[in-house]
Amino acid sequence: MRRFISIRFAQGLLVLFIMSFVIYSLIGLMPGDPIDLMISSDPNMTAADAAQLRALYGLDLPVYERYLNWLTSALGGDLGYSRLFGQPVLQALFPALKNSVMLLGLAFTISVCIAIPVGTLAASRPRSALDYGVNLAAFAGISIPSFWLALMLIIIFAVFLGWLPAGGIAPAGSGVLENLKYMILPAATLSITSIGSHVRYVRSSMLEVLRQDYIRTAKAKGAHKLQVVWKHALRNAMIPVVTILALDFGYLFSGALITETIFSWPGMGKLIFDSIMGNDFNLALIALLFATALTLTGNLLADICYAWLDPRIVVGENKQ
Amino acid sequence: MKNNSPFFLALRRFRRHKLAIASLVLLLVMILLVAGAPFLESLLGVDANEVDLFNRMGPGSADHLLGTDELGRDVLARLLYGGRISLATGLIAACIAATIGTVIGLFAGYFGGKLDAFLMRFTDGVIALPLLPLLIVLAALDLNKIGVPESIAESEDISFYRIILIVALVGWTTVARLVRGATLSFKEREFVMAAVGVGAGSIHIMFRHILPNLLSPIIVAVTLSVGNVILLESVLSFLGLGIQPPMPSWGNMLTNAQELIWQAPLLAVFPGLLIFVTVICFNFLGDGLQDAFDPKAEY
Numbered sequence A: 001m002r003r004f005i006s007i008r009f010a011q012g013l014l015v016l017f018i019m020s021f022v023i024y025s026l027i028g029l030m031p032g033d034p035i036d037l038m039i040s041s042d043p044n045m046t047a048a049d050a051a052q053l054r055a056l057y058g059l060d061l062p063v064y065e066r067y068l069n070w071l072t073s074a075l076g077g078d079l080g081y082s083r084l085f086g087q088p089v090l091q092a093l094f095p096a097l098k099n100s101v102m103l104l105g106l107a108f109t110i111s112v113c114i115a116i117p118v119g120t121l122a123a124s125r126p127r128s129a130l131d132y133g134v135n136l137a138a139f140a141g142i143s144i145p146s147f148w149l150a151l152m153l154i155i156i157f158a159v160f161l162g163w164l165p166a167g168g169i170a171p172a173g174s175g176v177l178e179n180l181k182y183m184i185l186p187a188a189t190l191s192i193t194s195i196g197s198h199v200r201y202v203r204s205s206m207l208e209v210l211r212q213d214y215i216r217t218a219k220a221k222g223a224h225k226l227q228v229v230w231k232h233a234l235r236n237a238m239i240p241v242v243t244i245l246a247l248d249f250g251y252l253f254s255g256a257l258i259t260e261t262i263f264s265w266p267g268m269g270k271l272i273f274d275s276i277m278g279n280d281f282n283l284a285l286i287a288l289l290f291a292t293a294l295t296l297t298g299n300l301l302a303d304i305c306y307a308w309l310d311p312r313i314v315v316g317e318n319k320q
Numbered sequence B: 001m002k003n004n005s006p007f008f009l010a011l012r013r014f015r016r017h018k019l020a021i022a023s024l025v026l027l028l029v030m031i032l033l034v035a036g037a038p039f040l041e042s043l044l045g046v047d048a049n050e051v052d053l054f055n056r057m058g059p060g061s062a063d064h065l066l067g068t069d070e071l072g073r074d075v076l077a078r079l080l081y082g083g084r085i086s087l088a089t090g091l092i093a094a095c096i097a098a099t100i101g102t103v104i105g106l107f108a109g110y111f112g113g114k115l116d117a118f119l120m121r122f123t124d125g126v127i128a129l130p131l132l133p134l135l136i137v138l139a140a141l142d143l144n145k146i147g148v149p150e151s152i153a154e155s156e157d158i159s160f161y162r163i164i165l166i167v168a169l170v171g172w173t174t175v176a177r178l179v180r181g182a183t184l185s186f187k188e189r190e191f192v193m194a195a196v197g198v199g200a201g202s203i204h205i206m207f208r209h210i211l212p213n214l215l216s217p218i219i220v221a222v223t224l225s226v227g228n229v230i231l232l233e234s235v236l237s238f239l240g241l242g243i244q245p246p247m248p249s250w251g252n253m254l255t256n257a258q259e260l261i262w263q264a265p266l267l268a269v270f271p272g273l274l275i276f277v278t279v280i281c282f283n284f285l286g287d288g289l290q291d292a293f294d295p296k297a298e299y
Helices: A002-028 A034-041 A047-056 A063-075 A089-124 A129-143 A146-160 A176-210 A213-220 A225-255 A257-262 A268-277 A281-309 B006-016 B018-035 B037-044 B075-111 B113-127 B131-140 B158-170 B173-186 B190-197 B202-238 B253-259 B265-293
Strands: none
Touching: A002 A063, A002 A281, A002 B113, A002 B131, A034 A047, A089 A129, A089 A176, A089 A225, A089 A268, A089 A281, A129 A176, A129 B265, A146 A176, A146 A257, A146 B202, A146 B253, A146 B265, A176 A225, A176 A257, A213 A225, A225 A281, A257 A268, A257 B131, A268 A281, A268 B131, A281 B131, B006 B018, B006 B265, B018 B037, B018 B075, B018 B265, B037 B075, B075 B113, B075 B158, B075 B173, B075 B202, B075 B253, B075 B265, B113 B173, B131 B158, B131 B202, B158 B202, B173 B202, B190 B202, B202 B253, B202 B265, B253 B265
16 A cells, blocks of 8 residues: 555656646747736837847747756755746735635535435435436536526526625635625536536446345335445445545646635635736746645545555556 | 347446436537537627626626626636536547557557556556646647747647647556556457467557457546546646637636636636536546446456
8 A cells, every 4th residue: 555655646647747838838829928928018128139038038048948947946955036927926816715714615515415415315215306407417517518507697696686796805803704706607617517526426326236245134124214325335335436526626726716706815726827828937837736636646646545445456456 | 139249238238327318418408519519609799809898797688698708708608618618628538548549558468578567667657646737847848949940839729739749648558557457358358369270460459459348448438538638738828838729718717716716706606517517427428428338347
């Protein structure tokens, strides 16, 4: 197990390292470099000045040399300055991370708390009207475009009813209720779009378990149907579900990009989008790498959970 | 006498799936409508690109059934043309992605060993990436800097091809895993052994003997991924990074709708509703096909 974790950890680091180079090069290919930005703000600069500046900052070097320069200083702890925030990169990143954790934590909790009972209920009565209805609703949740759902929620609850703010975050120092008011619509958007796939995972995992021999044994010894489903089966059905949830949580950080941007929620997703669009290369690079690291961590956690919850499985020992 | 060939068995199971049938019909109607967009346009007497600044954000009327947008253009006509782009993007990108995935999966599964290990670690790596931010970076790249000739980079349709390419580049992983798994089991079967025995080459075996057996799961995967691709395209276009105006797509019709949400909230309703209906239809269809081809999988 320890060997497995260390191998996966090393693989994750390798992916992260390759990604840092890929993202670095990709960002270099986006329109406008720092010197272009200087030219556009200073009409007196000549082409010769620009070339001189590029040489001064090493921007005329080939991409791998620039990358190595960046990597050396990044590993030395110097991640550079954010152009948009006028702060060192990490100082801009941490508040956003905090906001994302708050919003995503709420959305994720709502989604899981609804998905587990609903999915179990549907699986315990396969092919019933209830199962059919749940399946239909789950498909709707998977298929709805998140940005459109967000717009519809804004139209209904902010424009027509005026009950909730259309976006933004509560001013610093306001109470829990005030904070919650700003979180309801984005959290609803995120949980509605993720709940569909969660319900389907729970349902199919539960169906799988209900076919097992020990479930038949439990029924045969006369255990009540409710007890069989909610006690014997649910525990075992949770094993694959937990791993999928761990996987999902990693993706949420970047997946909330649309929702956060539409609701102007100052989290990681909005930060990534704004920094890419605003030519804030230092911040974009670190934020993207951070999101990659989070996704990879989610993957790793999923594998560990799987092995930990189900000792029968020895992961990595060639499943084929 | 009933015909009990696998195809007819699957067809009979598929016909029981009422939602999938309804979805298929609805999708076909939609494809017909958007294909006939120029004809319908002249029938209704409107023009998708005709700007009428005196009639902006107008309500539905006899002239403009679904009203007009912020430049006074007919919303219905733009929805039809937008549907062309969105559906075409979804179908083409999903097929390209499936082709890439199929080739990678076949090679990994058939040759095994180091090639398999390398290809599958690569696939795992791609799956572990934060998809959306990466797509945004790819969509924001400066084409001149990658060396695309200016005449192509500046052309009007470039945003259409570009989005297809970007989505296909990240969308192949599901099919690759699926095809690899199936290839692993098929390559041990007698008919493959027999083909090896009579001296068939590897490429011939992979594409002529193994691939035909994988068609039904691939078709299911493609159908299910069309919905996803349409969602990705609409998100990127919504953010201003996909299909570029004046070419309409269901996604970019919503970009301006967000800014006008207080003045003309209804503008935001129709494009999103169409995306929703299309995506859910493809998902129902894929689900129905899955049940039809592989009845043991779910229940």
